[in-house]
Amino acid sequence: MxxxxxxxxxxxxxxxxxxxxxxxxxxxxxxxxxxxxxxxxxxxxxxxxxxxxxxxxxxxxxxxxxxxxxxxxxxxxxxxxxxxxxxxxxxxxxxxxxxxxxxxxxxxxxxxxxxxxxxxxxxxxxxxxxxxxxxxxxxxxxxxxxxxxxxxxxxxxxxxxxxxxxxxxxxSSAQAILTYIFLFLPIGMATMVSYNLSFLLFGFSPIAIEENLVYLSPFLRFIDTWTTTNPFxxxxxxxxxxxxxxxxxxxxxxxxxxxLESATDVIAFHFLKPVFKYGVTFCSMIVGGTYFSATSTLNWNWIIFGYISGAIIGYVAAEMILQKTWRIFHYRIFTGFICYSILFAFILISIKTDIIQFENKLPRMDQISEVYYGKKYEMQELLSKDEDIFSDSKLYIQDVRNLHEAIIDQQQHIESLTYNEKYQEKVVISYRLNSGKSFTREYSLPVDLMKDKLKSVMEAESYKKNLPQYTLLREDILSIKFIPNGPVTKQVLITDPEEIKQLRNVIENQLLKQTLDDLTDQTSPWGYIEFSYQKADKNQQSFEGISVDWKKSYHEISKWLEEHGYLDDARVNSDDLVNAEVTKITSKKNRNEEVYSLVEIFKSGEQYFTITDKDVLTKALERFTEYPEEQTYLIKFRLKDGNEWYGSFSDEQVPDEIRNLFK
Known part of the structure; x- marks a missing residue:
């Protein structure tokens, strides 16, 4: 039937x-x-x-x-x-x-x-x-x-x-819009919330969230399979x-x-309307706080303004959408907003006052099995290559933990610093605990303030072996190129396998001997060392080239180049110069704070002196920087090919011969 x-x-x-x-x-x-x-x-x-x-x-x-x-x-x-x-x-x-x-x-x-x-x-x-x-x-x-x-x-x-x-x-229009909103909402919310927590909670690190963001949307995951060759x-x-x-x-x-009567309603189910309204309010509030935190460099007055204005805009927009009219302004409508504001204010105060003691948590030595200290993007890059970046050295673990303890003690001072004050390192401290869990924190550290504690950590071999300059040496290097820093066309290309082997050992030893001052030195490099090696899973004709700074403190590398007759072509030296012109910025009125070009700052000087002595020119090349911020002495090198090259010195770095010219 x-x-x-x-x-x-x-x-x-x-x-x-x-x-x-x-x-x-x-x-x-x-x-x-x-x-x-x-x-x-x-x-x-x-x-x-x-x-x-x-x-x-x-x-x-x-x-x-x-x-x-x-x-x-x-x-x-x-x-x-x-x-x-x-x-x-x-x-x-x-x-x-x-x-x-x-x-x-x-x-x-x-x-x-x-x-x-x-x-x-x-x-x-x-x-x-x-x-x-x-x-x-x-x-x-x-x-x-x-x-x-x-x-x-x-x-x-x-x-x-x-x-x-x-x-x-x-x-139908709402269906199309909501489809794409829901498709990207998990990623957007995770990103915004983690970003806001990063400045609300001292030490909060969004690394774990960032690593898994792509998996929250099939759209981005599909693209990821192409850009990173990471298949489903x-x-x-x-x-x-x-x-x-x-x-x-x-x-x-x-x-x-x-x-059936829900046709033409923005939300078809009554119980979902509050979810929609407060969801839009929360998303808009987070966007507002994020915008003003970025544009006002973490000024708390503006961040709070961003939260409030974003929440109001989101709440009003959601009400207009639900009621399909702009005439929503009567006191009963905002009863819900007041309740929402009270709840969020409580949550915000709870986070900012750290009632769960997130900021002061620090694992004991007997709980830690391994540790990583370094920059976030270097950590993510190494992990993507399945590199073992953690160290189980008890001495290194103790040094990192001591540094971490000092950071917590100096929290108020570190948070009070602006991004323009002194040299700062954006670092990650990640512990692997005996329980199998991870404990990760992220900080922006003023190097001068933490120098005593940083020295033992950053001069340790466990730290230096995770530096990108060092990890490049693990590849099968096909050639090493030295590209001078400056307006010159000369360079050195080394392809002889025996010389590459020797130079690799010299570079490795030089990197492991770096001091804290070498690692944080802001002086312009002699040039760049480019390593070429065969790309993984590609044919014989496809190569990868990555360059790293050739710092002026790398004396062993310079010595090797000199012994093999490469040094003159590998960097700018006094023989490439006709002369140099120097000036001094004697007061702030001579410096336009909105101008970041060394050329423009150089023109604002009052006295100018010309240098032709090769020994002084050599010292100037060794000590100058191309960064104009807060430098006192400015220099313009004139090259024999007609090019000009501008630089500057701090009071501590300027050669005495140049300083004496202005007395």
């Missing part, structure tokens, strides 16, 4: 295909343009490294992203658009068809419109790939099956996500499958519970 119940209606599906079949055609054409046609274009180019495209995700990635996160969304909007119109929603639901049947029928229609183009594109792409010899060995059948499966999964997920969001609202893991794919299935049932449940 035929069942009286049916989970879908073929008539509805046929009607959807007739009405919206153009979506499938457009999707198919876009996919053809993005992948197989791009493969054919690349094959016709004269210069192309085929091995760079060993995954179909690398083919026209930007267009794939645009298509993948627009067409499925448009499909969800159009197929369920009848829910957002009062006349059509009443007419459709007057038919003798259950809501579940309507829902499943439209879902099937959308899947047919989206999946058939993917399968057809996959077949076409397979034959196109087989017709291009250079791609045959790179883009295998496994690769195209993987690409097809991933595109299908993400397409279905985006489609069902749009449908589920559509059940929450009664307006099996766990991610399983999670996406579970989310997709959940979205199907969530959409179905919301469809059944949705009231």
């Amino acid at each position: 035929k069942s009286k119940k049916s989970f879908f209606k073929s008539g509805l599906i046929k009607q959807d295909i007739r009405q919206h079949g153009w979506i499938g055609i457009i999707y198919f054409l876009f996919l053809l343009f993005a992948v197989p046609l791009e493969l054919m274009q690349m094959a016709s180019r004269d210069y192309i490294i085929f091995s760079d495209y060993k995954n179909y995700l690398y083919i026209n990635t930007e267009l794939q992203v645009l298509i993948l996160f627009s067409i499925p969304v448009a499909t969800g909007l159009l197929l369920f658009r009848y829910l957002q119109n009062e006349a059509s929603v009443d007419m459709i639901h007057s038919l003798p068809i259950r809501r579940i049947t309507l829902y499943i029928s439209h879902i099937i229609s959308g899947l047919l419109l989206l999946l058939i183009p993917i399968f057809l594109t996959s077949i076409v792409t397979f034959f196109v790939t087989r017709s291009i010899p250079e791609f045959q060995s790179i883009l295998s059948l496994t690769e195209i099956l993987s690409w097809t499966g991933l595109i299908i999964l993400l397409t279905i997920m985006m489609y069902l996500f749009t449908v589920a969001v559509g059940m929450l609202t009664g307006m 893991s099996s766990l991610e794919l399983v999670i996406y499958m579970i989310i997709t299935v959940c979205l199907f049932f969530v959409g179905m449940g919301l469809y059944k519970a949705r009231k």
